[in-house]
Structures are given as C-alpha cells and as structure tokens.
Amino acid sequence: MIDPSFLNQLNKLNLILKRRVSNAYAGGRASIQYGRGIEPVDHREYIRGDDLRLVDWKLYGRTERLYIRRFEEEKSMILHLLVDASASMDFQNSPATSIKKFDYAGSLATGFAYLSVHENEKFSAALFSSKLGDVMAPDKSKKHLFTMIDVMNKTPLSGVTDFSTAANQFAKTIRSKSFAVVISDFLAPLDSIEEGVYRMAKASEELMVIQVLDPSEINLAWTDDIHFEDLETKESARTYLSPKFKEEYKHMVAEHIARLQRICNEVGISFNLITTDMPLLDAFVGLIGGAKRGT
Amino acid sequence: MSLPVPSGFLNPAALAAALLVIPLILLYLLKPKPRKIRFPTVMFIKRIEESKRFSALFNKFIKDPLLLLQILVVVLLAAAMANPYALVQRTTAPDEAMAIVIDASASMQATDVQPTRFLSAVQKARELILKASDDSTVSIILAENIPVTIMSNARREKALEVLDRINCADTPSNTPDALILAKDMLSESALPKTVYLISDFAKTEGDVLTSAKILKLNGISVQFIKLNNDVSNAGIIDSDARRTPLNRNLLYLSYTLRNYGDAEEDVTSKVYVDNMLASEESHAIKPLSEEAFQLNVSITSERHLITVEVLDGGMLNVDDKAYAVVPQILTHRTMLLTSGDRTTPVDSGGRDKFVAYAIGAQSNNALRIAEPPVIPSLGEFDTIVIGDVQGNTILPGTFRDIKNFVAEGNALIIIASPDILNISDKNFEDLMPVALTDLIAGEKNIKTTSHEMLADVSLENVVVKKYYRAAAKENATVIAETEGNPLIAYRTYGNGKVIYIGVNPAKDWSNFQYSSSYPIFWAQAIEYANQKYALVKSISQKTGEYLVLEKDAEVTNPSGAKATARSVFLDKTGFYTIHGSDGDETIAVNLENADESDIKTAVYDENSMQALEVTEEKSREELFRVLLAITAVALLIEIVVYRRRGLL
Numbered sequence: 001m002i003d004p005s006f007l008n009q010l011n012k013l014n015l016i017l018k019r020r021v022s023n024a025y026a027g028g029r030a031s032i033q034y035g036r037g038i039e040p041v042d043h044r045e046y047i048r049g050d051d052l053r054l055v056d057w058k059l060y061g062r063t064e065r066l067y068i069r070r071f072e073e074e075k076s077m078i079l080h081l082l083v084d085a086s087a088s089m090d091f092q093n094s095p096a097t098s099i100k101k102f103d104y105a106g107s108l109a110t111g112f113a114y115l116s117v118h119e120n121e122k123f124s125a126a127l128f129s130s131k132l133g134d135v136m137a138p139d140k141s142k143k144h145l146f147t148m149i150d151v152m153n154k155t156p157l158s159g160v161t162d163f164s165t166a167a168n169q170f171a172k173t174i175r176s177k178s179f180a181v182v183i184s185d186f187l188a189p190l191d192s193i194e195e196g197v198y199r200m201a202k203a204s205e206e207l208m209v210i211q212v213l214d215p216s217e218i219n220l221a222w223t224d225d226i227h228f229e230d231l232e233t234k235e236s237a238r239t240y241l242s243p244k245f246k247e248e249y250k251h252m253v254a255e256h257i258a259r260l261q262r263i264c265n266e267v268g269i270s271f272n273l274i275t276t277d278m279p280l281l282d283a284f285v286g287l288i289g290g291a292k293r294g295t
Numbered sequence: 296m297s298l299p300v301p302s303g304f305l306n307p308a309a310l311a312a313a314l315l316v317i318p319l320i321l322l323y324l325l326k327p328k329p330r331k332i333r334f335p336t337v338m339f340i341k342r343i344e345e346s347k348r349f350s351a352l353f354n355k356f357i358k359d360p361l362l363l364l365q366i367l368v369v370v371l372l373a374a375a376m377a378n379p380y381a382l383v384q385r386t387t388a389p390d391e392a393m394a395i396v397i398d399a400s401a402s403m404q405a406t407d408v409q410p411t412r413f414l415s416a417v418q419k420a421r422e423l424i425l426k427a428s429d430d431s432t433v434s435i436i437l438a439e440n441i442p443v444t445i446m447s448n449a450r451r452e453k454a455l456e457v458l459d460r461i462n463c464a465d466t467p468s469n470t471p472d473a474l475i476l477a478k479d480m481l482s483e484s485a486l487p488k489t490v491y492l493i494s495d496f497a498k499t500e501g502d503v504l505t506s507a508k509i510l511k512l513n514g515i516s517v518q519f520i521k522l523n524n525d526v527s528n529a530g531i532i533d534s535d536a537r538r539t540p541l542n543r544n545l546l547y548l549s550y551t552l553r554n555y556g557d558a559e560e561d562v563t564s565k566v567y568v569d570n571m572l573a574s575e576e577s578h579a580i581k582p583l584s585e586e587a588f589q590l591n592v593s594i595t596s597e598r599h600l601i602t603v604e605v606l607d608g609g610m611l612n613v614d615d616k617a618y619a620v621v622p623q624i625l626t627h628r629t630m631l632l633t634s635g636d637r638t639t640p641v642d643s644g645g646r647d648k649f650v651a652y653a654i655g656a657q658s659n660n661a662l663r664i665a666e667p668p669v670i671p672s673l674g675e676f677d678t679i680v681i682g683d684v685q686g687n688t689i690l691p692g693t694f695r696d697i698k699n700f701v702a703e704g705n706a707l708i709i710i711a712s713p714d715i716l717n718i719s720d721k722n723f724e725d726l727m728p729v730a731l732t733d734l735i736a737g738e739k740n741i742k743t744t745s746h747e748m749l750a751d752v753s754l755e756n757v758v759v760k761k762y763y764r765a766a767a768k769e770n771a772t773v774i775a776e777t778e779g780n781p782l783i784a785y786r787t788y789g790n791g792k793v794i795y796i797g798v799n800p801a802k803d804w805s806n807f808q809y810s811s812s813y814p815i816f817w818a819q820a821i822e823y824a825n826q827k828y829a830l831v832k833s834i835s836q837k838t839g840e841y842l843v844l845e846k847d848a849e850v851t852n853p854s855g856a857k858a859t860a861r862s863v864f865l866d867k868t869g870f871y872t873i874h875g876s877d878g879d880e881t882i883a884v885n886l887e888n889a890d891e892s893d894i895k896t897a898v899y900d901e902n903s904m905q906a907l908e909v910t911e912e913k914s915r916e917e918l919f920r921v922l923l924a925i926t927a928v929a930l931l932i933e934i935v936v937y938r939r940r941g942l943l
Contacts, residue, residue: 187338217334224329226330227328227330228340229332231333239343249343252342256339
C-alpha cells in the first residue's frame with residue numbers, strides 16, 4: 001500500500017522544488033523556441049505566409065498594423081515510470097522493516113509522478129514482472145496520479161522478473177524528450193538486466209535506475225537452519241546460516257550490485273541503491289538531488 | 296600420563312544410556328523443520344551451497360562437529376554413569392605391614408636373570424617398598440636354609456637403606472620357614488598384612504605352598520614373585536678328598552657332576568692342590584644324569600688345600616667348585632703294653648702281636664712294646680695301647696701317670712682282654728669310656744655307626760666270639776656294638792682321648808685281626824685319638840651349617856671377612872680359617888646340594904598358584920572423573936562452536 005502520508009510530505013517538498021530547476025521535472029520550463037501554444041509570449045509583425053489565425057486583431061484595431069501572436073512552443077518532457085511488480089518485490093522482513101519493497105518502490109514512483117503532475121507534466125507508468133503490465137498512457141491530471149496509486153495498490157505481485165522483455169516493450173511506448181525511471185530490486189540474472197538497461201537508455205533521453213532492496217536481503221538477518229523459498233521461482237534452499245556463510249552471501253550480493261552499477265555507468269545513467277529501512281522522503285530527496293547533480 | 300585401560304564397569308546397566316545417541320542422530324536427521332522464509336531470490340544462496348556441496352550424509356555428519364561433539368558427550372556421560380574402573384598396579388598403596396622374603400640361597404646367584412636372580416630380587420623388593428605408603432611397615436627376611444631377619448617392622452626409608460647391604464648366601468634354600476617367620480613377625484601389626492616372596496622357586500626344604508596357605512589362613516595376603524628363566528646347569532653335587540689308607544701320601548679325590556640340562560654338557564674340571572694345578576680333565580655329561588669321577592694325586596705329608604673347579608658349568612657358579620682339606624700326617628710314637636710268654640714273645644707283640652703288626656705297619660708310627668711292670672717313661676710317647684696285660688703286674692701309680700698323660704692331650708687305647716676286670720685301679724676306671732661287667736661268649740656280628748675311625752674299615756664279616764657286657768659312660772661315644780654292648784667307644788679326658796676296643800685280636804675272641812681292614816682301623820684309630828684340633832670337630836662342612844667351636848675364636852671366611860665367635864654360620868663356600876691359640880685350623884665348606892644346583896626346576900607354577908587362590912593385589916581406579924573431565928572439555932568445545940556460529 002502506497003503510504004498516503006508520503007503525499008503530504010511531498011506537498012511540503014513542493015516549496016523547495018518551486019524553482020525551475022530540473023530537467024528531470026520537465027514541465028513548467030520556458031521554451032527557447034516559439035510555436036503553437038496556449039500562452040502568447042509576444043507579438044511580431046505579420047509576414048506573408050503567416051497563419052492568419054494567428055493575427056492579433058485587437059492589436060490591429062489599436063495600431064492598424066498586423067501583428068501576429070507568438071506562442072511558447074510546448075516542451076513537456078514526459079516522465080515514464082517502470083516499476084517492478086514481480087513476486088520478489090512482495091518482501092518485507094517484518095518487523096525489522098516496516099514496508100514492502102514494492103510499496104517502497106511504488107511510493108518512490110508516486111513521488112516522481114506527483115512532482116510531474118505538480119509541474120503540469122505528463123507521466124506514464126507501467127508495472128512489470130515477466131512482461132509489461134498495467135501500462136498507463138501519459139497524462140498530467142491528478143486523477144491520473146490517483147489512478148496510478150490505485151493500480152499499484154491493487155496489483156497482485158507475482159511472476160518472475162524479466163526486465164529485458166519488459167524494457168523492450170516499454171521502450172516502444174516512449175517518445176523522445178522523455179525521462180524514464182526504473183525501480184526494481186534487479187534480483188535477476190545480470191545479462192537480462194543489462195539488455196533491458198541498454199534498451200531503456202536508448203529509448204529515453206534520460207534514465208534513472210533505482211534498486212530497492214530490503215536490508216535483510218543484503219545481510220541475511222537470520223541465523224541457524226533456514227529453509228528459504230524463492231518468491232518468484234518457488235525454488236527452495238535449505239542452509240545453515242553460519243557467520244561465514246552470511247559473509248559469503250553478503251559478498252556475493254555486493255558483487256551483484258557493483259556489476260549493476262558498472263552497467264549503468266557504462267551507458268551514462270544514474271544508478272541508485274535504496275534500502276527499505278531508509279525513510280522514504282530522505283531517500284526520495286536524495287534521488288532528486290542526485291538527479292539535480294546529474295544535470 | 297596415559298589413560299588407564301578400563302577393566303570393567305561398576306554400573307554396567309548405565310551403559311544403556313549410550314543408546315540416547317540413536318535418538319540424537321535421529322533428531323539430527325529429523326530435526327524440527329527449519330524456519331521457512333519466503334525470500335526474494337535464492338539465487339545467491341544456491342550458488343554458495345553449490346560451491347560447497349557435500350550431499351552425502353556421511354559428509355554431513357563430518358561437516359557438523361556439533362553432532363559429533365554431542366554424540367561424544369552422550370557416550371562419555373553414559374560411560375561415566377557406568378563408572379568404569381581400571382585395575383592398575385598400586386602406585387600409592389594403602390598402609391600395610393609388608394614382609395619381603397628374599398630368597399638368598401645359592402641358586403639365586405644364577406645369572407639367567409640379569410645381573411643375577413638375587414640382585415633382581417633386591418630390585419623388586421626396592422620397587423615394592425617404594426610403592427608402599429609412608430606409614431607402611433617393612434620387614435625383610437633372607438630365605439637362606441635358616442631364615443635371616445634383616446629388618447623387622449621398620450620404616451620404609453630404613454628398609455631401603457638395608458637393601459643395599461644384603462648379600463646372597465651359598466646355602467640351600469628354605470623359603471617355607473622364611474614365610475612362617477614372616478607370619479610371626481607380622482603378627483603384632485594391626486595393619487593389613489602382605490608377604491611378598493621373591494624367589495626362583497628352585498627346590499627348597501619343606502613345601503612353600505603349604506606355608507603360603509598357613510599365611511592365608513592367618514589373614515595374610517601372599518604374593519609370589521618368580522625370578523626364573525628355566526635355564527639348565529651343571530654342578531658338583533658331592534666330593535671327597537682324603538689320603539688313601541695304604542699310602543698316606545696319595546690323595547684319593549672323588550667328585551660327582553650332575554647335568555640338569557636336556558643336552559649333553561662338555562665340562563672341564565681342574566684340580567688344584569694348594570692352588571697348584573694338579574689335574575685337568577674334560578668330561579661329557581649326558582643330559583639329566585650324574586657322573587662320578589675319581590683320581591689320585593701324589594701329595595706330601597703336610598696339610599693340603601684341595602680345590603676342584605668345573606669350567607662351563609652353567610649359569611650357577613657356586614656349585615662349580617668343591618673344596619677339601621687334607622690334614623697333615625702326624626708321626627706317632629706308640630707304646631703297646633702287653634704280656635708275653637715263650638710262644639708269644641713280647642718283642643714281637645706278645646699276646647697282642649696282631650696289634651703290634653697293625654701298628655708297626657704304619658710308616659708314621661714308631662711302636663715300642665713294653666711289658667709291665669717295667670715301662671718306659673710316658674713322655675716319650677703320644678699314644679699308649681693297653682693290650683692283654685696281667686692286672687696285678689701294673690705298679691701302683693702307673694694309671695695315675697697315664698691319667699695325667701691323657702689329660703695333657705695324649706691318647707690311650709684300651710683293648711678288652713681276659714684280665715681287664717682284674718685291673719682294679721680308680722684311675723683306670725676313671726679313664727675307661729665304658730663300664731665292664733662280665734665276659735659273654737657267643738658269635739655275634741658288629742653294628743657300627745659312621746665315624747672317621749671306621750671310614751675305610753669293613754666290619755661286615757667280623758664276628759666276635761667273646762665280648763664284655765658293658766655300658767657306655769655318660770661322656771662316651773659308641774661307634775660299634777653288639778647286642779647293646781659297646782665294642783668300640785671313646786671319650787675325651789682332659790685334652791686327650793681314650794678309646795676302648797672291645798674286640799680282642801685273639802683267635803677265641805674274634806676274627807677281626809685277620810681282616811684286611813684291621814691295620815687300617817688301627818691307623819685311623821691312632822690318627823683320630825691324636826687329633827689335635829683344639830677348636831673344630833670336623834674339617835669338612837656344608838653351607839647352611841653352623842661351625843661350632845670349642846671356644847670363642849676369630850674366624851676368617853672365604854671372602855676374607857673376620858668375626859670372633861664360638862658359633863659361625865657357614866653361608867659361603869670355600870675355606871674358613873679358625874685362628875686358635877695353638878695355630879690356625881682350616882675347614883672346607885661346600886654347597887654340594889643337588890636341589891640347589893637344580894636352578895631350572897621351579898616348585899611353583901601358575902597352576903599351583905591358582906590352587907592357592909593367591910591373587911595379585913591390584914587397586915581399582917575409578918575412571919568416571921576422567922570421563923567427566925573429558926565431557927567438560929567436549930562441552931567447552933561445543934560452546935566455542937556455538938559462539939563461532941553466533942548462536943550464543
């Protein structure tokens with residue numbers, strides 16, 4: 001469940017974000033180009049060939065000269081949110097952590113969507129597991145935001161992560177001038193992840209990869225004899241969690257994360273690791289700060 | 296310290312607790328389901344598991360030291376509850392009254408047990424004493440043929456000191472008596488009593504098992520410690536050395552060698568006369584048999600010390616030598632008092648011509664024949680023989696002189712004669728070894744006892760036809776008699792000897808004078824009558840006997856030790872020298888004991904020990920504390936493992 005209080009926190013955060021700062025939040029920025037838009041920017045003298053519908057007749061009545069109205073060309077950067085809804089995201093090591101990975105990821109996505117709506121920018125969203133699902137076309141209404149929250153709250157978390165396939169499908173919906181955010185635990189074979197990252201990077205103007213993990217996934221919070229069942233594949237593994245074993249495991253997970261980061265670095269995209277024990281707002285601020293720094 | 300090997304369990308039923316290992320293993324195999332955790336991915340876990348896969352159950356056991364430790368703990372606890380014990384030789388014994396009987400007989404000098412059986416026995420005794428507790432008492436007895444008490448109920452420190460000073464004797468063994476002595480010595484003690492007999496168990500006087508049973512019946516524990524490697528031996532078991540009767544300058548030497556082994560023994564025997572090699576011979580002695588050897592060696596009339604030495608006589612040396620003393624031949628001056636007539640002139644011996652012949656045949660005897668009443672001065676003689684004389688022809692005072700003559704250390708020999716009863720002189724009666732009553736007629740044989748006067752004399756065919764009814768006087772020794780009437784008797788008077796010979800050398804009295812033994816008898820009789828041994832009674836004795844002297848004298852034993860006593864225990868073979876006021880006298884002491892030379896035979900064996908029900912004392916050392924200690928260590932290791940796993 002997406003935490004509603006997070007939305008209130010985002011409202012306060014908006015004061016900070018009033019400035020037109022980020023190309024990460026594309027909406028609300030002045031365009032350097034003129035074109036057909038809603039708000040007139042200035043006028044210029046009519047020249048032949050200009051669209052007569054653009055002539056400002058009121059001004060002609062006062063000045064008897066033909067001027068045409070010039071409008072700011074719409075330069076809205078669409079936000080594309082791709083959130084992992086595979087079974088592995090349905091994990092929370094309660095009571096150590098108070099939130100599921102998916103809820104955390106969804107909250108982050110909501111944060112991005114909120115900012116987008118607030119800046120009157122469109123955003124699209126999609127969930128994925130073994131394939132793309134619940135794709136919502138770009139829109140900038142608040143209703144769209146709440147629809148997204150509703151979808152996230154109701155979507156059953158199942159299936160195996162296939163980021164490559166999902167990225168391939170989602171990339172086709174992305175038009176130019178887009179900012180894509182992928183939120184997943186990326187607990188899948190790195191080959192598949194690498195391919196998906198490349199596709200998304202190619203399709204979007206800018207891409208942010210956010211890996212959300214529960215701390216216990218990194219440190220194995222348990223001891224003794226444990227029977228693990230894989231949430232996605234339902235495979236089981238019984239093992240004795242000795243300190244040595246846990247050390248090896250931690251080392252292996254760190255290696256996985258490091259390789260994922262290398263992949264992102266190679267294509268010049270931002271990689272962020274978030275653990276679910278971090279306060280949501282802090283994590284989100286950190287993310288957008290990072291995006292700022294990335295500009 | 297090595298862990299003692301358990302000999303048994305005091306509570307064996309508790310071993311069943313070890314069966315708990317089975318449910319433990321089952322629990323391990325069927326242990327409660329592990330916590331099930333639904334986890335985002337087991338990808339990494341599986342990778343690690345695969346890199347260390349030991350799927351085999353055995354490997355699982357090995358891999359998990361906790362299970363092994365737990366099994367160990369259960370088994371150790373079960374074993375501890377069963378209270379195992381080990382029978383170990385007591386190292387710190389409880390207080391006891393200990394008597395150690397060490398066989399110190401000649402056979403213990405055998406070298407089959409290095410360095411010797413005796414020295415090994417002393418070492419064993421030392422070990423026993425060292426194991427004894429501080430408050431134990433120790434008695435030590437040497438089992439010679441007469442048990443010798445070395446120490447009685449002493450502290451063990453003193454006993455250890457004494458052990459360094461005891462020696463093995465050359466005597467026969469008498470371990471049974473030593474055991475009984477040990478029993479008597481321990482009787483006063485209130486402590487538990489144990490008698491240790493350390494011996495080769497060669498043949499001994501008496502029955503050692505019977506003595507041991509007596510000790511058992513008296514509540515005394517008996518332990519036998521046997522030092523015997525069953526080796527064979529050959530040795531001298533008998534010897535004799537003396538001058539031949541007919542040629543006093545010829546030594547007759549005989550000795551008997553016995554081979555106790557199962558194989559023929561080649562031995563070389565050497566005969567030394569006064570340390571000069573006189574003869575050397577080699578002999579092959581058949582297994583388990585004995586052979587006697589004789590030889591003659593020319594010697595002088597002086598005293599000689601004879602030594603027979605056997606080389607290659609096995610592992611016991613003490614029986615490889617025999618010793619003998621051949622006394623000096625004394626020259627005698629004898630006066631024969633007789634009477635004669637025309638047919639039997641006095642010059643040729645008168646009525647005692649056979650006596651005169653016999654005495655005159657001796658080269659070392661100067662005989663003078665006289666007929667009372669005229670007799671030469673007594674001082675010219677050392678021996679007076681009173682033959683067939685007329686009682687009334689002897690002048691008064693003659694017997695008084697003779698009495699003084701004998702008292703001074705000279706010899707008087709009185710031959711029974713028809714007129715002897717008519718000699719009615721108080722001095723004569725005082726000298727006579729026997730009291731005569733009347734003359735008896737009738738052919739009778741003679742019964743003899745062993746005596747050096749009769750050593751080479753055969754009286755088997757001698758018949759007496761007339762003899763005096765007689766009774767031996769209190770201080771007289773009878774060596775031949777018939778029908779209870781002394782025929783040859785002697786006594787000492789003062790420093791001299793008086794011999795009565797009841798066999799008259801006349802045709803109608805006996806046929807002794809015709810016997811070839813007759814001159815030998817007279818030679819030996821005069822020799823014996825003149826023996827001047829002031830101190831010793833015999834020049835040949837055996838070890839284990841006492842040398843009883845006439846008075847206190849200094850005695851040097853074969854090893855050179857000197858002691859002044861009237862009675863000396865002869866525990867060494869060889870020559871003992873007695874230093875008397877009239878000069879030194881020497882006697883020969885031999886082992887010559889067939890049982891003692893038999894060092895192979897052990898009178899006790901394992902079976903007889905079982906019959907005696909003598910069990911070796913062993914202390915029971917309970918091991919549960921050791922097991923509990925090991926269990927504690929195992930638990931500590933388990934705790935360490937738990938801590939390493941972060942479970943504690």
